[in-house]
Amino acid sequence: MAEVVAAVPDDLLTAREERPLTDDWQHARTFAHHAAARDFAVFPAGKTKRPAIPSPHSPGRERDTCRATCGRPGHGVLDATTDHQQIDVLFAAAPWATGYGIACGRGPHHLVGLDLDRKNGLDGVADLARLATEHAFTVPATATVATPSGGLHAWLSAPPGAVFPNSVGKVAPGIDVRGPAGYLVGPGSLGATGRYVFMPGTNPNRIAPCPPALLALLNPPPAPAAVAPVAGLRERVHHQKPYVRAALDREAATVKAQSYPGRAKRLFASAAALGRHLPTGVIPEDLAFDTLLDAGLATGLSRAECEHTIRRGLARGAGTLRPAA
Incomplete structure (x- = not known):
């Protein structure tokens, strides 16, 4: 499987240049359009990293079963789109947005997001290195986003049709996985404690294939019966x-x-x-x-x-x- 290459505009590479807080909404919308131009489906997000548009449904069965079929915004990652006109509609519905989410698992990138935490005693970077040693694969150089909390979002690509669950700390304590039905906060977004930016030294235009051994770890077989005492x-x-x-x-x-x-x-x-x-x-x-x-x-x-x-x-x-x- 070949790596995915998509050109990154220059202003994405200089995201560390802070802009006035009054420009945060415009800043987020601009970056979301840049991502959509690279064929990433996006939607507006707030400082809490959660979708910015509230659900149009009251709590109950309709909220659980709608799956964005009602045509109204407010369905989180299901709203994600590469259509520039629709992106403007979504951001107009969320004037408080300061960032955007990128839907994982969708073509053409089939993005696998590895959220490598570095806080509260966790070290997802070290965990990933350990898994690579234990399971004999090499962690490829790939587009990587630095998070305000000191962690990293490593972007990898999966084969079309690959299915694996989103998870928190299951593959390793400091590694959260984002795939189909999941999302990552996009570079250029402003969170509660700072901005998400491409990590210096990595190539934003390179999205490397997820090593097969790692992909297998992300999609473990059904758990067998508990081991006997x-x-x-x-x-x-x-x-x-x-x-x-x-x-x-x-x-x-x-x-x-x-x-x-x-x-x-x-x-x-x-x-x-x-x-x-x-x-x-x-x-x-x-x-x-x-x-x-x-x-x-x-x-x-x-x-x-x-x-x-x-x-x-x-x-x-x-x-x-x-x-x-």
Whole structure:
């Protein structure tokens, strides 16, 4: 998948030049038009980062089910558009707007937004670097926006049709994910504590493809049943044949003994080793999964990382793993 390139006007690159507060609405509208010219769908936002236009519906079923079918503005990211005339209509309905949102997941960019928090003890940048090491992918150079709180919004592109949930702290504690039905605050917007700007040193015209290994982490498989308590797990292993017990115990011990930064790789290798026995039914899949999940959690990996890695490892061993798109 090729990277997406779209030219950024010069005034977007000099966004740090503050303008009078009385110009904030015009400033936001101008930047929203620039984004729309680059084929990003936008809508007005306020200083709180929330959509600026209130819902036209009273709380209740209509608000929950309308999905912008009523034709009135006030549906948040569903209002987002690249139509310049409609953008002016939306901003006219929100004279208090100081920024704009960019809808993620829509073509042609199919934007994946990684919100890397750096506050309240979190460090999403370090979390992303750790995931890259654990799962053997390289974080690409890509358009990145600096937020007023000291965090970063990394812009990546996904393949058309890619589906993954918006999430807060699930991939890693300091990483929030914005995809289909989500949005990012656009550069040039003014928030409660400052302005969003392209980070110096990054190329705003480059939106790199999301690495397949990272994209897979953003879309984990359905969660299996909760792992059995340790005592129950040991009892289940104890009742297996000696060969099966030895294989499970060996791989679990190997995973638990692995130190950072190779924990996920080791977990994947052990899952693949056990997965080779799944087609014959020698080792029950649920027991292999629970044993490895218990071992992986003991290393400090998150449950989401463990489940994703084990599922892929078992499938690799069984010969059913599909290559990443």
